Amino acid sequence: MTAPLGVILAGGRASRMGGGDKSLRPLAGRRVIDHVLERLRPQVAHMALSANGDPARFESLDLPVIADSMAEFPGPLAGVLAGMDWAADQGAEHILTVAADTPFFPADLQARLADAREAAGVPIALAATPGPDRIYRHPTFGLWPVALREDLRRALTGGLRKVVLWTDQHGCAEALFSVDPHDPFFNINRPEDLAQAEAMA
Structure with missing residues (x-):
């Protein structure tokens, strides 16, 4: 498989952080987004940011900023679709x-997702981590075939919002990542999470 294009999903409204862009908050001397870019860049051919609102606030990143084509913040699948549309324009097969x-997401995320997808013989792969009673999927960390974009568009237009309902219709592998010594998919939702991330960094 050729290297996919990378899409950073930044479409959330950050209500628990008091609004604004969580990714632009400072963390260990840089912005949160700078840590994300550093981890993603070696794993993909090119990158874009999926975000709504004024793209000028991300001008310093020197990345394409792609907005949802669906109205009213229908969730992360809208960002996936926007990424698929952007990738299709460039002739890419996966995002x-x-x-x-x-x-802090894994530096081998793309490789592990690709291996899981190929081993299972399915088109989609999502990251997962073990929990005390079940496996937890992380639906914003996925490898997606651009060929399914029109199917996803129809599903979103029809009102579907839950990621796993759509992925399971098509076949979805899981790449299981360790949470030792910390959860690599720890995300910053609240001010106290930012303090914890500072300690982890």
């Missing part, structure tokens, strides 16, 4: 999505 507020 790798990551969340903009998760600065």
Whole structure:
């Protein structure tokens, strides 16, 4: 498989952080988004940011900023669709999505997702971590085939919002990542999370 294009999902409204862009908050001397870019860049051919609102606030990143084509913040699948549309314009076959507020995701995310997808013989792969009673999927960390974009568009237009309901219709592998010594998918939702991330960094 050729290297996918990377799409950073930053479409959330950050209500628990008091609004604004979580990814632009400072963390260990840089912004949260800078940590995300550093981890994603070696894993993909090119990158874009999926975000709504004025794209000028991300001008310093020197990345394409792609907005949802669906109205009223229908959730992360709208960002996945926007990423698929952007990738299709460039002739790419897959996108790798990551969340903009998760600065410690695995450096081998793309490779592990690709291996899981190929081993299972399915089109989609999502990251997962073990919990005390079940496996937890992380639906914003996925490897997605651009060929399914029109199916996803129809599903969103029809009102579907839950990521796993759509992925399970098509076949979805899980790549299981360890949470030792810490959860690599720890995300920054609240001010206290930012303090914890500072300690982890």
